[in-house]
Ligand code: FES
């Protein structure tokens with residue numbers, strides 16, 4: 045292994061600037077003549093309204109107060125959902141208009157009604173307070189069941205009964221038949237709690253307009269600057285694509301929440317054009333709580349049919365998924381194609397049927413959050429499997445092993461439209477059980493019992509579909525975009541390399557991992573490689589970073605570009621070394637001629653390519669720069685087993701995680717240090733969901749958890765040290781054999797925690813988050829039941 | 832009412848005119864353009880804004896600029912000397928104690944105050960100390976590891 049090559053734990057290139065406070069986050073920039081924006085947001089979950097902006101417009105320092113009426117007068121469009129899900133009835137989902145600024149009706153607390161632009165951030169905020177809003181409240185509904193009930197308040201005329209879609213996947217008849225044959229049926233009702241993403245950097249945007257050129261620039265916190273540009277150009281029609289430059293500089297975490305095209309950046313960019321000066325907006329955290337798309341929020345009824353040997357015959361899932369008040373950018377595909385398609389889990393379950401009703405409510409829109417649909421699917425599968433183990437008396441590890449897809453059964457076509465490419469589930473399970481000393485659990489439980497503590501152990505054998513995604517597949521399922529990725533390689537005359545990627549790093553360390561890849565593949569010193577991302581005028585069009593896709597899809601695009609570079613380099617070397625092209629080989633940065641000692645380093649080839657004094661120009665083009673576009677043949681399927689061990693204090697209801705083991709199969713790994721860090725972060729997110737985080741609305745649609753004082757984020761002393769290990773079955777269909785690692789922890793962890801908690805408590809009658817209060821109640825109702 | 836204040840930031844004397852309500856973090860970020868100190872919340876919970884005031888860690892979002900009159904303030908920009916990272920910064924780099932980097936300046940500044948008070952903390956003590964610092968990326972595992980390594984390096988360990 046080269047010192048900085050593939051497989052090496054190289055410290056990150058980006059860290060120096062972050063550690064010295066010289067990162068370049070959106071809010072760190074101020075442009076000359078910049079103004080500042082503040083939004084007037086609804087305090088009502090559902091109301092019609094009129095605005096009086098006269099006092100605000102006259103307030104000190106105010107440059108403009110712009111409303112939905114102004115936006116409409118400019119002929120601009122509304123926000124879109126980019127994925128049309130077709131329901132059982134063959135009709136596309138209901139996607140009511142999502143105004144950039146609400147014109148007459150607000151539908152959730154935080155819905156933006158006006159943008160106030162002023163000379164300072166304080167002046168903008170002060171003036172926003174002076175916009176008089178005359179609300180006529182309408183009945184509001186926050187709960188999905190109430191929203192679906194007869195006579196419920198109607199949120200959109202376009203969506204009767206507040207139903208966005210009623211969707212299904214799998215074979216209903218075959219599943220019914222499997223249940224009819226069952227020896228045992230396990231049933232469970234599950235709530236997948238609503239989460240607020242809370243990347244530590246709040247969203248921010250600076251819009252700028254140059255009247256001389258007619259060009260717009262948008263600098264913002266985005267995971268996918270080209271997608272932002274496309275939507276703002278083609279759908280909202282702020283400016284045509286070639287007149288809009290989008291920059292996503294250093295971004296302080298995304299987790300999905302910075303994929304979407306929101307009201308605020310759209311309004312900021314438009315306002316910049318209206319007033320002819322830069323407009324800057326930085327969310328304060330209170331705004332993030334109501335204006336960043338939330339995640340999860342499912343209610344499910346699940347049934348698993350088993351034969352007398354404990355083999356899974358059938359799985360039946362019926363889910364309600366909350367969409368919030370409007371369909372966010374990718375909201376519709378999350379509880380459908382990123383959820384129902386994962387119900388096979390790691391198992392050979394013979395028949396599967398999953399139906400999902402997506403529901404509008406008067407709450408903040410819900411969209412993808414770290415894992416996006418796949419954590420919800422794993423939660424369903426791994427909770428019901430565990431429950432079945434306890435009901436049948438079969439050890440949970442043994443029951444899983446008995447039903448695993450065998451390692452020689454790949455490629456494995458699932459009952460729910462996917463084809464798993466590779467895996468060895470028993471290997472990861474065995475390794476995890478060994479690292480967690482599963483065999484010694486009973487002794488630890490007895491010891492804890494002697495101390496008055498309830499000890500439990502929980503497994504989660506998760507699977508995810510990553511490397512999103514084959515364009516043909518997603519296109520046939522209703523996606524409005526292709527999900528390939530781009531990569532560019534530019535050799536400079538002095539032999540160093542610029543690497544362009546359409547993916548975006550907001551913590552993942554692409555500047556390091558991609559440089560390792562390129563350095564290793566092209567034999568160029570690591571320090572001579574610079575990775576460029578996050579700028580629509582620098583990189584080729586790209587789809588951005590989400591769904592653990594950057595390396596599997598973006599890295600593969602770079603491989604395509606590098607292969608082209610090598611192919612051209614071979615031609616140049618052949619010409620320079622006076623050999624025939626077929627005899628030229630490339631390895632370790634050198635082009636050599638077979639059977640001779642002639643060699644030319646790729647840096648020399650690059651120099652020659654830019655100084656083509658004697659080139660036969662009809663055969664050989666100058667320059668050494670290539671672009672690759674990679675569209676994956678399939679999803680990738682990272683999988684593994686996580687083991688969580690907890691101790692519950694029955695006196696206080698406090699759950700302590702005393703051990704965590706993660707064994708993941710991510711295929712090949714380029715930087716194991718970064719991969720391990722991704723697992724830690726994902727697990728923390730999942731533990732947060734399971735034990736601490738829960739977004740709560742009151743019945744009328746007021747957000748009750750609107751700050752870090754009410755919404756419990758995982759802190760250092762809530763979390764355990766983690767043991768992280770990997771197994772490896774390389775992905776067979778991408779050139780790197782990689783699968784993706786960014787979401788695995790968040791997918792695996794919630795079920796592992798809850799299986800451990802329910803094991804400790806001896807009851808499954810508890811939902812996430814298993815706060816001390818919830819645990820204490822579950823214990824109380826149990827002892828009542830016993831009394 | 833604007834007031835004139837003077838203080839020392841990262842070893843340099845500075846003076847500025849601020850409003851009564853200007854926060855220390857605003858003075859640092861907007862007036863002095865020291866943008867390494869971040870703002871992650873509006874309720875004094877996240878710790879992205881931690882700096883040192885007269886040697887102690889302080890949330891710069893929770894202190895008025897004028898309260899820093901005459902004080903010595905150190906921000907993340909003031910740690911590296913002659914381009915060489917401080918041992919605590921180096922420990923974060925070596926132990927992958929940061930991902931997106933947004934919480935990082937506050938984590939490092941907070942860690943240094945811990946080590947000043949407790950040069951040889953345990954992992955549990957580090958976790959407890961970090962109560963006022965949120966990180967969404969790392970799961971804290973490598974932050975704890977970094978701080979233990981940084982403390983060790985500052986004690987002269989290897
Ligand atoms: S900005 Fe969050 S504590 Fe200061």
Ligand code: FES
Nearest residue numbers: 930931934966968
């Ligand atoms: S590294 Fe991103 S919040 Fe800590």
